[in-house]
Amino acid sequence: MRNRVAASVMAVVAALACSSVVSAQRGQARQGGAPAVKEGFISEGIPKMPDPPGPAPKRDLSGAWVGPATTNKPDPVPPMTAAGQAAFKERKSYGVASRLGGQGRDQAGEPESNDPFITCDPLGFPRNLLAHAITARGGTLIGSAPDRILIAYEQQRVWREIFTDGRALPKAVDVRGAPESRYYGYSIGHWENDTTFVVETTGLDERAWLDEEGHPRSSMAHITERYTRVDQYNMQVTVTVDDPKFYTKPWTFMRANFYWMKAQDFSESLCVPSEAIEYRDSLAKPSGINIK
Amino acid sequence: MKNRLLAAFVLSGGVLTVGGPVLAHHGNAAYADTITEFKQATVTKVLWSNPHALVNFDAKNARGEVVHMVVETAAPQALRLIGWSKDSIAPGDVVTVRMYVAKNGNPAGRLNKIIFADGSELHDTQLGGDAGGKTRYDPDAK
16 A cells, blocks of 8 residues: 555656745734834834844843754763663653664554653753753743842743852752752852853752653763853853763753843743643554654 | 545645655654645644644545544744744634655644645744744844
8 A cells, every 4th residue: 555655656746846835924914914013123022133232241141042943062972871871771752763763663663752741741951951942942031039040941931040159069869868859950050250150950850851862861960051141142051961870971962052032021831731642642643653 | 444545635635745854853753754735624623732733634535535634743832933823723724734644644744834825834843944033133043
């Protein structure tokens, strides 16, 4: 059957030429006329921006930022330790099953996944950075409270507290007398200079994946983020992972430029379990993707 | 049965064009890497949901039988940045759907683009397109 379909398909392909089509934004087309735009705005809620942007304010990252869609430039994941390989072997990525050449397939060779986010388990840190900034284009809002910097993420409406009061990171988690591990870990931060804020995080819950491919990170992985505000509207973000339990050397996990969001407004973007179940049952399973 | 229905559709009303394996995100193991086009598709349900938005539609095959399809695209947050909104497409819309169908022959797949009668389009994020110039300050987006 498939061969016949493929042959027919090729015959049709040979007979057709792709037609050019006019690209337009359906959402805008439905709005029924352009709304009045206030002076200083390019459209409703979207202010004009100075070009070139002004200088970076000192020791200030506050505001809403969005990461690039495709320009994350990490280093390759280094070789894993035996423990890391064992943990990775259990992960069945949903997104990149075929690209991994066998990873993410069940015994019958069908795609399968045990990605925890498919059923809305927390992304955890630092996978949320990739998901928010790169994959799903969510915004990142940086603000402050006494003794801490707050980083709120549009997608999943989660936040992190980066303490700046001089406290130490936990030396261990999930053992007697030590704090519990967390999906988003424990974080401290300091200003390295007037434009660079450095965040260190440990104490991570090992159930969360490091990335969409399912790489593991241990509870005491030491993750360092550097936020450098280059100018008024650009912020370079570099994230390094040092996890000797699972990897043979540290590496740069994210190297990206974040941009000031013109609108500074967030939408509500949540992974809703009932919707995820419908996705699993109406799309993934019929497509032959076995979700654990 | 599903395989026969879909195959009959592809052989008649569906039009295929060659598409590169652009599925860089979810589902590339399950879906064909060529594009199937469904004309006169009637949208029956839209789920503006995570992890991916879903569009359900009906289309007839050569025997006049209705094939009910479901196609996934990106997460709403990613779609908003390339011009989609929750009401960009709604039940009752009659559109052309280009998609990567499931390799197993079931009536499901991943979106390439939706084309409306007036020629306007809704793209999947994997076609690129980034409304960054509208939404963010991005010198590269000029």
